[in-house]
Amino acid sequence: MINLILVSKQPSVNLRLREQLLTDGELEVLDEISNADEALEKVDLQNPNILLLHSGETDTDAISLAERVVQRKPRTFVIVLMEHMTMERLQQATAAGCHNVFPVPENAKELCALVHRVYNAENDRINALDSNERATWASKILSVYSAKGGIGKTTIATNLAMELARQKKKVCLIDLDLLFGDVHVFMDVEPKETLSDLMQENFRNSIDSVRSFMTVHPSGIHILCAPKTPEYAETVSGERVQSLLSLLRAYYDYIIIDTAVNFSDPTLAALEASTSILFVTGLEVSILKNSKMAMTVLDSLGQKKKVRTVINRAVEINSINAGDVQRILDAPILARIPSEYLVAVAAINQGLPFVKSAPKAKISVAICDIADKLIRGDDTYDMVQLTAKEKRALNKRYKSKDK
Ligand SMILES: Nc1ncnc2c1ncn2[C@@H]1O[C@H](COP(=O)(O)OP(=O)(O)OP(=O)(O)O)[C@@H](O)[C@H]1O
Numbered sequence: 001m002i003n004l005i006l007v008s009k010q011p012s013v014n015l016r017l018r019e020q021l022l023t024d025g026e027l028e029v030l031d032e033i034s035n036a037d038e039a040l041e042k043v044d045l046q047n048p049n050i051l052l053l054h055s056g057e058t059d060t061d062a063i064s065l066a067e068r069v070v071q072r073k074p075r076t077f078v079i080v081l082m083e084h085m086t087m088e089r090l091q092q093a094t095a096a097g098c099h100n101v102f103p104v105p106e107n108a109k110e111l112c113a114l115v116h117r118v119y120n121a122e123n124d125r126i127n128a129l130d131s132n133e134r135a136t137w138a139s140k141i142l143s144v145y146s147a148k149g150g151i152g153k154t155t156i157a158t159n160l161a162m163e164l165a166r167q168k169k170k171v172c173l174i175d176l177d178l179l180f181g182d183v184h185v186f187m188d189v190e191p192k193e194t195l196s197d198l199m200q201e202n203f204r205n206s207i208d209s210v211r212s213f214m215t216v217h218p219s220g221i222h223i224l225c226a227p228k229t230p231e232y233a234e235t236v237s238g239e240r241v242q243s244l245l246s247l248l249r250a251y252y253d254y255i256i257i258d259t260a261v262n263f264s265d266p267t268l269a270a271l272e273a274s275t276s277i278l279f280v281t282g283l284e285v286s287i288l289k290n291s292k293m294a295m296t297v298l299d300s301l302g303q304k305k306k307v308r309t310v311i312n313r314a315v316e317i318n319s320i321n322a323g324d325v326q327r328i329l330d331a332p333i334l335a336r337i338p339s340e341y342l343v344a345v346a347a348i349n350q351g352l353p354f355v356k357s358a359p360k361a362k363i364s365v366a367i368c369d370i371a372d373k374l375i376r377g378d379d380t381y382d383m384v385q386l387t388a389k390e391k392r393a394l395n396k397r398y399k400s401k402d403k
């Protein structure tokens, strides 16, 4: 929710702006004021996200009010809507430190889009100022992929996104399971717009237009949800996914993509654009059979070097172990996530990823470890350290098979 205070000398203008703003469910008008001194008091008390100042043709108060708020309240973003915008008046406004000066928008849609655009841009700027960390220009695109359904892709993608967001990373989560995507269920959000709606737009180079199709989770994660029904899946093409990802990577630290079990064009576009592919597998012969085949395909596509294996529900029952997986798939193992069905299912039913709802559970600790490794930027992921016993058992098994 973005809240605003409106200031115009003309009450009728305030009324009109209010009506227009309220057509957008994410905007809330806290107050409408026609006097500059009262406005300053209200801003002090209510700390609105946005002060929307209407400046009439002969109005000079608006600019001096803008100046005072810009100086005193850096977290209240000031937008000046100027009637008869002349170069001289524009210069006065910018000299007063107010860089969001626009002609009065023609309709509600334009006004609401403007408010969102300024809010997002200013928020990014303030967050960048707040951040003590070295800016990481190269954002990471992580696709969570598996060669068999139901083995934990969405669980891992949503929990990882949540933990990265908790660690103050800017995270975008994309549900690319176009037929049966359920990221919105795991995150308990009700998307107004989805990827298929976005695909109808010409979003080229406009992060604001893409953002208007995202659902903002209370954790700060921006989610692009899968189409609401399967018949819209085909509106999403590989080419569009590719241009979407190249646009997004300038704005997010992490773009996490939950994929489907296929090598369709959108999936391939995501895998190709990824910096790492988190390849989810398990300690089961049927999963490993498919995983091996998928790995061969990834190899032929030149993507295998990006693969980091995640063994989910890694309960070793003395038949197949992590060492076997490493050997069969010939890819580094990034993590082993234990099996905790009750925690995993309770989190889905609650709509709150378990890293948040059950942070001490072993399964949550395992996801946090992955997030830490990613943040450390340690690209030489730890190989599984096999115990001497595991190594002996492994050698024995494969030697006897080689004969
Ligand atoms: N480590 C785990 N321990 C216990 N249960 C788990 C674990 N990981 C996932 N699950 C459970 O397995 C089921 C499938 O998980 P999930 O939906 O994440 O898989 P998926 O790969 O995304 O499936 P799909 O291919 O259908 O999209 C869910 O009920 C989830 O709670």
Ligand SMILES: [Mg+2]
Pocket: 153, 154, 155, 177, 182, 258
């Ligand atoms: Mg899934």
